[in-house]
Amino acid sequence: MKTVDCCREQDVLDALTSGRWPERTDDELRDHVATCAICADVVDVAGALLSEVRDDEFGDARIPSSAVMWWRAQMRARQEAAREAARPITVAQVIASLSAIALTITAAVALSPWFGGLLRSWMSGLGAAAASDLAPSALLAQGWMLPVLIIAGIGVWVVLAPLAIYFAVADD
């Protein structure tokens, strides 16, 4: 089985981290490193990485202070908590708005003679163009169109409501 470590590895690492390698290290350890492939790799790799740390080319990098980091975390957590708390209210508002719109349209269609007349004339225009036995004007005359319109309105509302709720409460 291939050996992946050496019993002197830690000694070599200690010498490197304490800055004793190679001048202030005893000859016996230096001789060992010269004959041990594992320890030679440790010297090359750990030596290069420790030099990188000592040189610390990013030493002047500005890291936020702990006070700033704490404050930012507090603000962000509060923001998330506020958004979470407002989510049911937003959903209720959206549902209420959509219900109000649907009810208004339904009531207008059902109760307003003026709106009904307007719709009837518009539909008969369409019916004339279509020249069909089941033209909207004929349907209106038969009293079928009103329930059809109401059902269509509710259908549109059912389709749009989840979308509206999604867009209202989705994260940025």
Add this chain to the structure above:
Amino acid sequence: MRDLTFSDVERLEAAEIDVPFEMDEAAFRAFYDRTARSLWNYLSRMTCDPHVADDLLQESFYRFLRTRGHWESEAHRRAYLFRIATNLVRDGRRRARRVHIVALPEPDERSLPAAGGDIAEASVRRTDLRRAMDRLRPRERALLWLAYAQGHAHTEIANTLGVKTGSVKLLLFRARRKLAGLLRHVPARTDGGHS
């Protein structure tokens, strides 16, 4: 998430919203002061981009604060923080497909001999190391950095990288072998001869 505006900050500061963090301010600040620099160094080496390291540092500490965990020791807690950071780097890498491996400007090697012996030599050595590290897998880079630059114990490395403690020795051996080979076979540089 969008940035906070001044009015947001005023509103949030005034709001009496209870934000329960697992740590209190004093404990967090002490922990931050002990770990932030080494975590930033780790992140900057893993991403090779100091600006990304800034963002990930903040995100790591925030997620750490939001976690409800019980840590057996300081080393365990630090390993958990580094694990969050490692996962963030990994996620970022998945999203970007490839992190900018050499985002930092490399020194102009022609100017190095004139810059003075030690400084020039250190810059060249650093460039060689960076090039060699770039050729390692992200996990190999993390292993070597944590083990040798930051002196983490094998258990801590295992917790950070999500591998078995028993595997660390072998993984470290392979990564070390690879990096040592790369460092010994750095392409020869021209001496330049600039005066």
